Amino acid sequence: MRYFLLCPLIVILCSSAKAQPPNLMSYQATIRDAKGQLVKEEEIALRLRVLRDKDDQEELYSERHVVETNKNGLVSLQIGAGEIISGAFASIEWESDEHYLETSVDLAKGRNYEVIGVVQFLSVPYALHARTVPRNGVIGSLQHYVGELYGGGIVYAVWNDGSGEEHGLIASLVDLDSAVAFGIEDANLPMNTSRTDGLGNTQLLVNAGAIEGSPARLCYDYSAGGHSDWYLPSEREGFSLVVVADVLNEVLSTTEQAQQFDIGAIRPPGPPSDPRSSPVQQPGRYWTSTTEWYPQSGAWLKIVVGLMMGSRTSFVSSLGGGSRVRAVRRY
Secondary structure, eight states: OOEEEEEEEEEEOOSSTTOOOOSOEEEEEEEEETTSOBOOSOEEEEEEEEEESTTTOEEEEEEEEEEEOOTTSEEEEEETSSEEEEEOGGGOOTTSSOEEEEEEEETTSSSOOEEEEEEEOOSTHHHHGGGGSEETTEEOOOSOOTTOEETTEEEEEEEEOTTSOEEEEEEESSOSEEEEOOOSOGGGOOOSOOSSOHHHHHHHHHHTTOOTTSHHHHHHTOOBTTBOOOBOOOHHHHHHHHTTHHHHHHHHTTSTTOOOOOOOEEEOOOOTTSTTOSOEEEOOEEEEEEEEEEEETTEEEEEEEEEETTTTEEEEEOTTOOEEEOOEEEO
């Protein structure tokens, strides 16, 4: 029977508040069969391979786990703690090239694996990148970690630059609005704003006349934890947030005066005759500060890129669409 991997989640594991560079990454995934049914309370074998470059698929490391899915079809394990097949997890140079995680399964718990998913490592391995980046001639270590309450919000990405200086992205503890239009006239909208520089984008939007209460102005005017340098994230900065939202919600759920990210809800299945009968994730939508031209019916429309938390994808929206706003800042 063919099995499928759904919604993989990879998160840095830190052993203390000091957050030394971690040796492990926490990995969770939901397993469904070919009919979309959860594989519940069944012991399976998983092979995890870290690949450099998705096309060439050069294997840097691989390991094997025998794990049991829980009553919700979820498997949980630690990458770096399995039975090593090849390579050394600690020696991976995360700062060079793109890296991917390939997951394979063998239901008989043997070694006849079937590949069920390949996902790209995004922001999380920047923390592991600290191992191999020199800082004043010494291998650097990270002072902060994903999920830490710091700098007026919650840390969601951490990395060292080429000189060993630590940087990170912090999200506000609350949404600044739950359903607001973009709040700037179509004629004044700056186009093709950066996919990576949300701070610069936000300044452009404010200068172009973003109205009070608009996403850009809400973030620009926001202050928390003694910091007033918040901004509306770019598409890439926002996507780094999307991939760890589930883990951040674990922290936010027990933090006073904090609000969890709206990752959406599962729409219950309809009757078998309904083509929409399978459960569907209805994701929460968040604005970014990235704008672009979008082709439609032979014309070009001005749109803003948004992020869907639950499905870890982006969407395009007209300026009048209503979405949530979460501010971010850098350190």
